[in-house]
Amino acid sequence: MLGKKEINEHGHLVIGGCDVVQLAQEFGTPLYLFDETLLRENMRFYRQSFERLYPDYAVAYASKAFICSAMCRMVAEEGLFLDVVSGGEYYIARSSGFPADRIIFHGNNKTAQERELVLREGIGRWVVDSEAELEVLIEEAKNYRNGKLPLLFRLTPGIDPHTHQYITTGKIDSKFGLPIVGGVAREVMKKALAFPQFELRGVHCHIGSQIDSLEPFLKACEVMLEFMFQFWKETDFLLEELDLGGGLGVPYLDEQKDQFPSISEYVEAITGKVRAWCEEHSFPLPRLIVEPGRSIVNTAGNTVYRVGTVKEIPGIKKYVAVDGGMTDNPRPVLYGARYQALVANRMHDRSRERVSVVGKCCESGDVIIPEIELPRVLPGDILVVEGTGAYNHTMASNYNMIPRPGVVFVKDGKAKLVVRPESLSDLIRRDVLPGD
Ligand SMILES: Cc1ncc(COP(=O)(O)O)c(C=O)c1O
Structure with missing residues (x-):
C-alpha cells in the first residue's frame, strides 16, 4: 500500500482515520480522496529540510x-x-x-x-x-x-x-x-x-x-x-x-x-x-x-470507484469495469502510467485473480490497470486506485459527458468535501440553446 493506510475491524480500508467504504456511500463514487495529514507532512518535509540546510x-x-x-x-x-x-x-x-x-x-x-x-x-x-x-x-x-x-x-x-x-x-x-x-x-x-x-x-x-x-x-x-x-x-x-x-x-x-x-x-x-x-x-x-x-500530492491521493460490470472471456481475460476511467485519470492512456489498486471492502480477502481494470468510457484504450492481481472482484465492490493525487483531478475531462468526481480531504477520522461532484445539470450549465 502507498501512503498511510490501515484496515479496520470490518476488513475495510481506512485512510485518514475514515472507513473508505463508508465514504463511498456518503459521497458517492468515483471520488478523489486525499489524506490531508500526508499533504501537510510533505509540504513540511520540504520546508523543514531547507530550514535545516x-x-x-x-x-x-x-x-x-x-x-x-x-x-x-x-x-x-x-x-x-x-x-x-x-x-x-x-x-x-x-x-x-x-x-x-x-x-x-x-x-x-x-x-x-x-x-x-x-x-x-x-x-x-x-x-x-x-x-x-x-x-x-x-x-x-x-x-x-x-x-x-x-x-x-x-x-x-x-x-x-x-x-x-x-x-x-x-x-x-x-x-x-x-x-x-x-x-x-x-x-x-x-x-x-x-x-x-x-x-x-x-x-x-x-x-x-x-x-x-x-x-x-x-x-x-x-x-x-x-x-x-x-x-x-x-x-x-x-x-x-x-x-x-x-x-x-x-x-x-x-x-x-x-x-x-x-x-x-x-x-x-x-x-x-x-x-x-x-x-x-x-x-x-x-x-x-x-x-x-x-x-507533495501524489501519494496522498487515491481514487475510489465502485465496480460495475465484471466480464470474463474464458482463457483470455477478466475485465473489471469501474464507474470512472480515463475521464478522471487520463494518465494511463496518455503516458502508459502504471497504478495499483485495493479492494477496499475486503482487505483481508486472500483469494487472488488476475484482472484488467477498465473504465466506462467509449474507448477500448480506457484501461486504468492493464493487469493486476486482486481478490476476486464482484459487482458493487469498492476499488481504490492508489497514488492518483497528481495530474488526475486537474487533467479530468467530461468525455462521454461523464460528470467529474468530487474531492474529499480526510484527517483524524473526519471527512471534508472540498470539491463537490459534478451533477448532470452542471453538464449543461454553459450550454446556450439558440433562440431562447
Ligand atoms: C515549470 C514547472 N514547475 C514545476 C512543475 C511540477 O513538476 P512535478 O509535479 O513533477 O514536481 C512543472 C511540471 O510540469 C513545471 O512545468
Missing part, C-alpha cells in the same frame, strides 16, 4: 498537479509559495485568498487576458519564457501596480532527465524557455536590464517530471549557476535567485518504493551542490526556489 529559500507548490480552493488555502497555511501557469490557476488561488506576492506565474504563451489579470492584481515572480513575451511586457509592465515587475527567466539548460544522459547539445528542442546555448538567454536578459519597469530577480529551469535520480538535478544546478556567474561577470549584475522547478519522482507501485530519492535527500543534494559550487567560485549563495507538485 540553507539560508534563503522558497518552496512553491506547483498547482498544476492538483488545485482547488481548499488546497490553495492549505498551501498558504503551510507557508509555501504557489506556481501557476494560467489565469485560471491564478484566479482560483486569488479567490481562495492566496497572497499575490507568493505566486509565481509561468506559461509559454500567456494570453493578453492572463497578463492583464496578473498585472492588475500583482505577482510574486513573473517567469519570462521567450523574447516575444519580453517584448510585449516592455510596454505592459510600465503600469504595473506594484512598481517594478519582478522577473525570473525560464532557461533550457539542455539536460535529459529521463535517460540520465546529460546532453550538452547545441540545439535544444523545447517549446519552453530560452536556450542557454548560443547565448539566446543571455542576450534577452541583457536587453531586459535596460528597462526600469523590470526587476531581474533570477533564472528558472524545469528539467522534467517523475525524475528518479538526483544527478540530473545536480547537473541543472551546475549549468544554471555557471550561467548566473557568467552573466555577473559580463554585466556586473548579480542575479539573486535560482529556481530549479519541480520534477522529483514518486513511487506509483509498492515495488518502486526504494527507487526514488526522498524529499529530504533531494533537498540535501541540491543545497549541498549549490553551496559547494558557490564556495568554489566565490559566488554569493542565491536564494533557492523549488516547485514540487507530484512529490
Whole structure:
C-alpha cells in the first residue's frame, strides 16, 4: 500500500482515520480522496529540510498537479509559495485568498487576458519564457501596480532527465524557455536590464517530471549557476535567485518504493551542490526556489470507484469495469502510467485473480490497470486506485459527458468535501440553446 493506510475491524480500508467504504456511500463514487495529514507532512518535509540546510529559500507548490480552493488555502497555511501557469490557476488561488506576492506565474504563451489579470492584481515572480513575451511586457509592465515587475527567466539548460544522459547539445528542442546555448538567454536578459519597469530577480529551469535520480538535478544546478556567474561577470549584475522547478519522482507501485530519492535527500543534494559550487567560485549563495507538485500530492491521493460490470472471456481475460476511467485519470492512456489498486471492502480477502481494470468510457484504450492481481472482484465492490493525487483531478475531462468526481480531504477520522461532484445539470450549465 502507498501512503498511510490501515484496515479496520470490518476488513475495510481506512485512510485518514475514515472507513473508505463508508465514504463511498456518503459521497458517492468515483471520488478523489486525499489524506490531508500526508499533504501537510510533505509540504513540511520540504520546508523543514531547507530550514535545516540553507539560508534563503522558497518552496512553491506547483498547482498544476492538483488545485482547488481548499488546497490553495492549505498551501498558504503551510507557508509555501504557489506556481501557476494560467489565469485560471491564478484566479482560483486569488479567490481562495492566496497572497499575490507568493505566486509565481509561468506559461509559454500567456494570453493578453492572463497578463492583464496578473498585472492588475500583482505577482510574486513573473517567469519570462521567450523574447516575444519580453517584448510585449516592455510596454505592459510600465503600469504595473506594484512598481517594478519582478522577473525570473525560464532557461533550457539542455539536460535529459529521463535517460540520465546529460546532453550538452547545441540545439535544444523545447517549446519552453530560452536556450542557454548560443547565448539566446543571455542576450534577452541583457536587453531586459535596460528597462526600469523590470526587476531581474533570477533564472528558472524545469528539467522534467517523475525524475528518479538526483544527478540530473545536480547537473541543472551546475549549468544554471555557471550561467548566473557568467552573466555577473559580463554585466556586473548579480542575479539573486535560482529556481530549479519541480520534477522529483514518486513511487506509483509498492515495488518502486526504494527507487526514488526522498524529499529530504533531494533537498540535501541540491543545497549541498549549490553551496559547494558557490564556495568554489566565490559566488554569493542565491536564494533557492523549488516547485514540487507530484512529490507533495501524489501519494496522498487515491481514487475510489465502485465496480460495475465484471466480464470474463474464458482463457483470455477478466475485465473489471469501474464507474470512472480515463475521464478522471487520463494518465494511463496518455503516458502508459502504471497504478495499483485495493479492494477496499475486503482487505483481508486472500483469494487472488488476475484482472484488467477498465473504465466506462467509449474507448477500448480506457484501461486504468492493464493487469493486476486482486481478490476476486464482484459487482458493487469498492476499488481504490492508489497514488492518483497528481495530474488526475486537474487533467479530468467530461468525455462521454461523464460528470467529474468530487474531492474529499480526510484527517483524524473526519471527512471534508472540498470539491463537490459534478451533477448532470452542471453538464449543461454553459450550454446556450439558440433562440431562447
Ligand atoms: C515549470 C514547472 N514547475 C514545476 C512543475 C511540477 O513538476 P512535478 O509535479 O513533477 O514536481 C512543472 C511540471 O510540469 C513545471 O512545468
